[in-house]
Structure formats: structure tokens, C-alpha cells
Amino acid sequence: xxxxxxxxxxxxxxxxxxxxxxxxxxxxxxxxxxxxxxxxxxxxxxxxxxxxxxxxxxxxxxxxxxxxxxxxxxxxxxxxxxxxxxxxxxxxxxxxxxxxxxxxxxxxxxxxxxxxxxxxxxxxxxxxxxxxxxxxxxxxxxxxxxxxxxxxxxxxxxxxxxxxxxxxxxxxxxxxxxxxxxxxxxxxxxxxxxxxxxxxxxxxxxxxxxxxxxxxxxxxxxxxxxxxxxxxxxxxxxxxxxxxxxxxxxxxxxxxxxxxxxxxxxxxxxxxxxxxxxxxxxxxxxxxxxxxxxxxxxxxxxxxxxxxxxxxxxxxxxxxxxxxxxxxxxxxxxxxxxxxxxxxxxxxxxxxxxxxxxxxxxxxxxxxxxxxxxxxxxxxxxxxxxxxxxxxxxxxxxxxxxxxxxxxxxxxxxxxxxxxxxxxxxxxxxxxxxxxxxxxxxxxxxxxxxxxxxxxxxxxxxxxxxxxxxxxxxxxxxxxxxxxxxxxxxxxxxxxxxxxxxxxx
Numbered sequence: 440x441x442x443x444x445x446x447x448x449x450x451x452x453x454x455x456x457x458x459x460x461x462x463x464x465x466x467x468x469x470x471x472x473x474x475x476x477x478x479x480x481x482x483x484x485x486x487x488x489x490x491x492x493x494x495x496x497x498x499x500x501x502x503x504x505x506x507x508x509x510x511x512x513x514x515x516x517x518x519x520x521x522x523x524x525x526x527x528x529x530x531x532x533x534x535x536x537x538x539x540x541x542x543x544x545x546x547x548x549x550x551x552x553x554x555x556x557x558x559x560x561x562x563x564x565x566x567x568x569x570x571x572x573x574x575x576x577x578x579x580x581x582x583x584x585x586x587x588x589x590x591x592x593x594x595x596x597x598x599x600x601x602x603x604x605x606x607x608x609x610x611x612x613x614x615x616x617x618x619x620x621x622x623x624x625x626x627x628x629x630x631x632x633x634x635x636x637x638x639x640x641x642x643x644x645x646x647x648x649x650x651x652x653x654x655x656x657x658x659x660x661x662x663x664x665x666x667x668x669x670x671x672x673x674x675x676x677x678x679x680x681x682x683x684x685x686x687x688x689x690x691x692x693x694x695x696x697x698x699x700x701x702x703x704x705x706x707x708x709x710x711x712x713x714x715x716x717x718x719x720x721x722x723x724x725x726x727x728x729x730x731x732x733x734x735x736x737x738x739x740x741x742x743x744x745x746x747x748x749x750x751x752x753x754x755x756x757x758x759x760x761x762x763x764x765x766x767x768x769x770x771x772x773x774x775x776x777x778x779x780x781x782x783x784x785x786x787x788x789x790x791x792x793x794x795x796x797x798x799x800x801x802x803x804x805x806x807x808x809x810x811x812x813x814x815x816x817x818x819x820x821x822x823x824x825x826x827x828x829x830x831x832x833x834x835x836x837x838x839x840x841x842x843x844x845x846x847x848x849x850x851x852x853x854x855x856x857x858x859x860x861x862x863x864x865x866x867x868x869x870x871x872x873x874x875x876x877x878x879x880x881x882x883x884x885x886x887x888x889x890x891x892x893x894x895x896x897x898x899x900x901x902x903x904x905x906x907x908x909x910x911x912x913x914x915x916x917x918x919x920x921x922x923x924x925x926x927x928x929x930x931x932x933x934x935x936x937x938x939x940x941x942x943x944x
Contacts, residue, residue, distance in 0.1 A: 461799040465806060465847070468854035469740045469760045473640035476762060485786075485793035489763040492720035544883040585726040586618060586657075587611050595653045599645070602635050606645040610658060618728025619665060620646075656727035663691045669723045679716045682706065686716060694720070697941045740937075741858035743811040743866075745822065752822060754812045756804055757858070764800070766793055770848045775794050806843075810851045812867050813837050822859060822868070831873030831881045874924075877917040887918060888928045895934055 476720045480486050490754050590611045596603065609631060613622040649658045653671045659665035670684050686694060693701050694717070702721060703713055724730075743753050774786050814837065820828035834845045834852075843850075852866035874879040891909055898904045904912075906925040911941065920928075929936075 460795065461802055462805045464799050466850040466853060469742055477766065479796055483789050483793050484765055485767050485789045486796065487767040489765045494746065556817055584731065586616060586731045589731050590652050590657065597648065599648065602637065603645050605635065606631060606642055607649050610646055610649050614658055616728060617726040618654065620658050620660050624660065654726060654727045654731065662725055663687055665727060666720060666723050679719050682716045683719045697938065699943055708944050739856050740809060741856045741863050743857045745815055745857055745859045752815055752819065754808065754815050756808055764797060807851055807855060809841050809859060810837060810848060811866065814866060815841050818869050822861065825861065827886050829871065829883045829885040830884040832870050836872060847935060874918060874920055877919060882918050884928065887920065888932050889924060891928055892932055900940065903937035903940040905937045
């Protein structure tokens with residue numbers, strides 16, 4: 440094979456560190472962005488927080504956001520393109536004058552690449568524990584405490600022998616997150632007898648002791664036993680307690696199958712009396728351990744705020760999502776006074792990194808606001824009327840309108856939230872598939888789910904609507920959906936089938 444030289448011309452987009460940073464900031468959630476900003480403040484001396492009320496001479500990202508927000512009033516005519524272009528140009532000129540560096544006007548965060556950056560996760564180490572343990576608060580506040588830890592803590596105050604305590608710990612370890620015993624007691628006994636000289640009756644006795652711990656109904660072997668344990672712990676004067684216990688003891692299968700006619704005959708009760716007994720049972724917790732969880736509450740901070748002013752919907756960035764940043768003028772002015780070349784180079788690098796970071800933040804905010812404004816423009820009917828008026832919308836529709844790639848829209852709408860008069864929603868909530876209507880139009884799946892929810896809310900609980908009946912009712916409204924599609928949407932909004940929705944009244 441003969442070797443030869445060939446000359447080829449081509450274009451290639453290089454992923455510079457600055458571009459990587461811009462794309463990464465674009466897909467961060469609000470909380471992750473705040474931690475990223477805090478890390479930048481700690482690592483770069485050229486960045487600082489701008490105090491409230493200060494007259495900033497350097498770039499202030501949220502001052503720029505206010506200028507952007509001022510042109511995003513969504514009315515019937517929409518914002519003037521000339522005005523929008525003039526405002527953006529003014530901001531870019533100001534940025535160029537203040538940074539004194541060749542930074543592009545727009546960072547090319549829009550691309551057709553797959554998302555190759557994982558979201559940043561942060562962990563914090565806990566400090567030393569205080570020796571003064573507050574036992575009172577441990578009883579009432581189980582946030583961050585597992586069910587096993589909660590039961591073991593109570594076990595410390597229960598008098599029993601060392602062997603019984605070991606049996607109790609084994610039982611507690613076999614309790615699942617719902618508070619039920621997932622392993623048969625016989626299997627636990629077989630494991631324990633290899634180490635301890637015990638009888639099965641002793642294991643049952645310890646189980647009853649564990650079942651008296653908080654929460655009521657814990658360590659039950661099945662749902663019926665859990666409900667029975669909870670009933671026994673109610674006050675003796677609780678109305679219908681005896682009848683409810685008798686129903687669980689003798690006729691639990693009829694209750695599970697909702698055979699109310701048989702229950703009335705067996706218990707010799709009328710509709711009203713049986714309804715009161717069932718209401719008492721339904722007030723019990725079928726998952727007694729579910730409210731004790733190690734999961735921490737996650738609070739949502741909206742990125743965008745939507746409100747109506749003088750008949751027009753306005754879209755603004757939430758100014759509280761991140762601190763106000765600017766270039767530290769003191770350190771920037773010291774660059775000319777530094778004699779050592781190495782120190783001067785370091786400070787110049789910090790200054791350039793700080794300006795790129797501010798530009799990346801501005802690019803993120805502009806893209807987020809542009810996409811959010813487009814979504815609101817499409818979903819005005821939802822803001823006015825609710826879920827039943829949600830329009831079918833996909834990422835491709837927004838991508839075409841804002842002239843970006845779908846992958847960019849996906850980044851912008853992931854873990855970003857919008858505060859509206861109807862609540863806080865993730866931006867992805869406004870996207871849904873569509874179903875064709877008999878008139879040739881489209882109806883979004885979100886609107887269909889809302890219609891199904893309304894139909895079921897208004898149904899006769901004695902004769903609940905079947906999925907086939909709901910499909911027929913939707914067909915009369917011009918929405919063509921199959922029975923299996925109705926079942927899928929019903930399950931998506933956590934509504935049980937018709938046989939499980941049947942009630943006495």
C-alpha cells in the first residue's frame with residue numbers, strides 16, 4: 440500500500456471549557472445553581488456579592504434580567520421586535536464595554552449533542568453530635584429517622600431479657616417501610632433457634648411486644664392484623680369499634696371484595712350502620728410505617744414567575760433564585776499594581792473566568808426566559824381555565840419557535856419550575872402528547888386526564904363508571920380514545936378501577 444498525503448477542508452465545533460460551563464449551567468436546577476455560584480465565589484477572588492441598594496458599576500446579572508423582563512409582557516399583539524432587538528443590543532454593548540475582553544455576544548449553548556454531563560450532586564458531612572440528647576423531640580420529630588431506628592429507640596425503654604431483646608431486634612429488621620412484617624415468623628424462628636434455645640411461643644410473645652410500639656399497627660403480618668392492632672389501641676368508647684373488629688375477624692374477604700350486600704346480611708345492618716363501620720375502618724392507616732421515612736423534604740424554588748397585570752400575562756425570572764454577582768473592582772484594579780508576572784497572570788485568569796461565568800449566567804437566564812415566555816404564549820388557556828384547557832405541546836414546537844435544538848429545550852425545561860396563579864409546575868408539565876378529535880383537531884393527554892378525573896368525581900359511587908363507559912362519554916365530546924387508553928390515563932392520576940371505587944353511598 441502506497442502512502443500519500445491528502446489535504447481536507449472541514450469545520451468542527453470545539454467544546455471549549457467556556458462552552459462546557461455554559462451548557463452545564465443551563466441544565467442545573469435552582470438549588471444546584473446556587474451551590475455552583477457559592478463554589479465560584481469561594482474559588483474566584485474576582486467575583487463578589489453585590490449588596491442591596493448599591494450602585495454597581497460592574498456587570499450585575501439580575502439588573503440585566505430586569506431589562507429582559509421589561510420586554511416580555513405577553514399580550515395579544517406580543518412584544519415589538521424592534522424594541523426587543525434594541526434592548527438586547529444595548530445590554531450587549533454595555534457588557535462589552537464593562538468586560539473589556541473578546542467574549543461572544545451569545546454563547547452557543549444550543550446544540551444537537553446528547554446530554555453528556557451528569558447533574559452535580561453535593562454531599563455534606565454532619566458535625567459532632569451533642570451529648571445532651573433531646574428525648575422529647577425524638578418522639579415527636581422523626582424527620583430523617585428510619586422506621587427501624589424509631590422502633591429500636593423505643594425498645595431501649597422496654598424491659599426484657601437479652602434473648603428477648605435479640606429476638607425483638609430481628610423482628611424489627613424484618614419490618615418493611617410500610618410497617619408490615621415481610622418475612623414469615625416461622626422463618627425468623629428457624630434463624631433464631633440456631634443461636635438461642637427458644638420456643639416458637641416465645642417469638643410470638645416478643646412479636647406482640649413489638650406490635651405495641653409506635654406507630655400503631657406496626658410489625659403486623661398482613662393488612663388485616665395491622666387494622667386489628669390499630670382498632671384495639673383505640674379508646675374503648677369509640678363508636679362501632681366492636682362491630683368493626685368483628686367485621687375484620689370474620690368477614691374481611693367480603694370487605695376486600697366490596698360485597699356490601701353480603702356484609703349487610705351477615706352483620707344484619709342497614710346501609711347507614713354498615714357505612715359508619717366501614718368509615719371507621721377506612722380511618723385506619725393501611726401503611727402504618729409510611730409516615731416515618733429517611734427522606735428529607737425537598738423544597739421547590741420557582742425559576743420563573745407568571746402573573747397577570749392589566750389583562751396581560753407577564754413572565755419574569757425569580758430574582759431570589761441566585762445572589763446578585765459582580766466583578767470585584769478592588770481586585771480588578773490591583774492588576775496594574777502587581778509586579779510579579781506569575782501573580783499578574785493568575786489574576787488575569789481569574790478575571791477572565793469571572794467574566795465568562797457572568798456571561799454564562801446571563802445566557803442561561805435569557806434562554807430560560809425565552810423558553811418560558813413561549814410556553815406561556817401557547818398555554819394561555821390553561822392559565823385561564825385549568826387543566827381541561829391544556830393544549831397539546833411537544834419540545835419540537837418550542838424548539839422551532841425559539842430557533843433552538845430540542846436537546847436545548849430539554850435542558851432548559853428539566854428541573855426548572857414555573858410559579859403560576861394555579862400553582863408551581865415543572866416546565867416539562869406543559870408538554871404532552873395529543874389525541875385526535877372527531878372535528879380534526881387535537882386534545883392534549885393532560886386535558887383528557889383532567890376530563891377523566893372530573894367524570895369520576897361526579898360519578899354515582901354505587902355504580903362507578905367503567906373505563907369503557909368513560910371512553911364512550913369522551914367519544915360523545917369528540918375525543919376518540921380506546922378503553923385501554925382511558926385505563927392508562929386513569930392509572931397515571933392514581934385513580935383505582937371501578938370495582939375498587941364502589942361505595943355504599
